[in-house]
Amino acid sequence: xxxxxxxxxxxxxxEKRVAISPETVKKYxxxxxxxxxxxxxxxxASISDxxxxxxxxxxxxxxxxxxxxxILLCVQSPDDKIIASLKKNALLIGGLSPHNNQxxxxxxxxxxxxxxxxELMPRISRAQSMDILSSQSNLSGYKAVLDATxxxxxxxxxxxxxxxxxxxxxxxxxGAGVAGLQAIATAKRLGAIVSATDVRPAAKEQVxxxxxxxxxxxxxxxxQAETAGGYAKQMSVAYQKKQAKLVADTIAKxxxxxxxxxxxxxxxxxxxxxxxxxxxxxxxxIVDLAVEQGGxxxxxxxxxxxxKHGVSIIGHKNVPSRIAADSSLLFSKxxxxxxxxxxxxxxxxxxxxxxxxILQGVTLTKEGKIIHPLFQEKKKPLAKKIIPKxxxxxxxxxxxxxxxxx
Numbered sequence: 001x002x003x004x005x006x007x008x009x010x011x012x013x014x015e016k017r018v019a020i021s022p023e024t025v026k027k028y029x030x031x032x033x034x035x036x037x038x039x040x041x042x043x044x045a046s047i048s049d050x051x052x053x054x055x056x057x058x059x060x061x062x063x064x065x066x067x068x069x070x071i072l073l074c075v076q077s078p079d080d081k082i083i084a085s086l087k088k089n090a091l092l093i094g095g096l097s098p099h100n101n102q103x104x105x106x107x108x109x110x111x112x113x114x115x116x117x118x119e120l121m122p123r124i125s126r127a128q129s130m131d132i133l134s135s136q137s138n139l140s141g142y143k144a145v146l147d148a149t150x151x152x153x154x155x156x157x158x159x160x161x162x163x164x165x166x167x168x169x170x171x172x173x174x175g176a177g178v179a180g181l182q183a184i185a186t187a188k189r190l191g192a193i194v195s196a197t198d199v200r201p202a203a204k205e206q207v208x209x210x211x212x213x214x215x216x217x218x219x220x221x222x223x224q225a226e227t228a229g230g231y232a233k234q235m236s237v238a239y240q241k242k243q244a245k246l247v248a249d250t251i252a253k254x255x256x257x258x259x260x261x262x263x264x265x266x267x268x269x270x271x272x273x274x275x276x277x278x279x280x281x282x283x284x285x286i287v288d289l290a291v292e293q294g295g296x297x298x299x300x301x302x303x304x305x306x307x308k309h310g311v312s313i314i315g316h317k318n319v320p321s322r323i324a325a326d327s328s329l330l331f332s333k334x335x336x337x338x339x340x341x342x343x344x345x346x347x348x349x350x351x352x353x354x355x356x357x358i359l360q361g362v363t364l365t366k367e368g369k370i371i372h373p374l375f376q377e378k379k380k381p382l383a384k385k386i387i388p389k390x391x392x393x394x395x396x397x398x399x400x401x402x403x404x405x406x
Contacts, residue, residue: 174247
């Protein structure tokens, strides 16, 4: 039997993406794999069943796919019933959100499957083509600007007309990571005046290269605010106060604020307070890309668009899914680039190098155990036996004989 790769239709309500594209079907076929895809799996991502069939995939039922798959690809983790029905030692590969679904890791282990969470991909050059966080964040940054245009009641570019001049929109992006940089580039293309802030000094050059202005208190402390590994250092309280004032003053002048700050496994940091929202002009817009992890804005609501103090605050769930066709295309390429590491090109069978740092970085469970160091239960230290102290017998006083008086 050839290596069988299965793809089910995603069942989460907000999920429109699919884990495979017709293009990657052809690539898997070239590696000797058989592709089983559930009917209508790609419809929400503008991929028809016929597209998959023409690429060489076989349409099947979910029951058949689960029973036969050596590898099951997913955008989000399937439900517990499907996990329990997978073949022992089958590979589950996709966006498993291990920080938010730690209870599911025990389900993977109990089922005896090897679960690989693509969000944990090591940040090394060899793994860049497998990084789902980067590919999906890129599209999130783009879509965030389009969502802002939908709720902003004015034009983005400056327009000079016979009736008068329209001033350009002012856009402030908080966080110059992948999503933030794409938001800067998109807003700039639309003609806005763009500024951005980030805690990393290296971000200044990136922001300015895209035509944005960088907002930060650039004192000596800021210049030393990055470690050799490219991470931000903890800043002093005095610096934080100066930076907070500068950001608050900047937000008060903006028409649109886009927040992008996320920390894996932790609540999103607060960047925009209610006081800052109140300082913004009526009709302004905030797009909170961190809303699913608690939000960067204290007034944003997960999955909702709300108006507070005259400001529209957008908190869409699963933003990459809102541009499902392209996000599925990139996601499926990320998965293919990873899976191709696991297949021997000559024998067309699985050949996994468990010493590879990429495999070690993403593998959650293997052979019935949770093996990833971030999620292993810490063993409690053995309690020391307390040996009761016995009371020492009082030493007998030795009486020295007294000399009798003559």
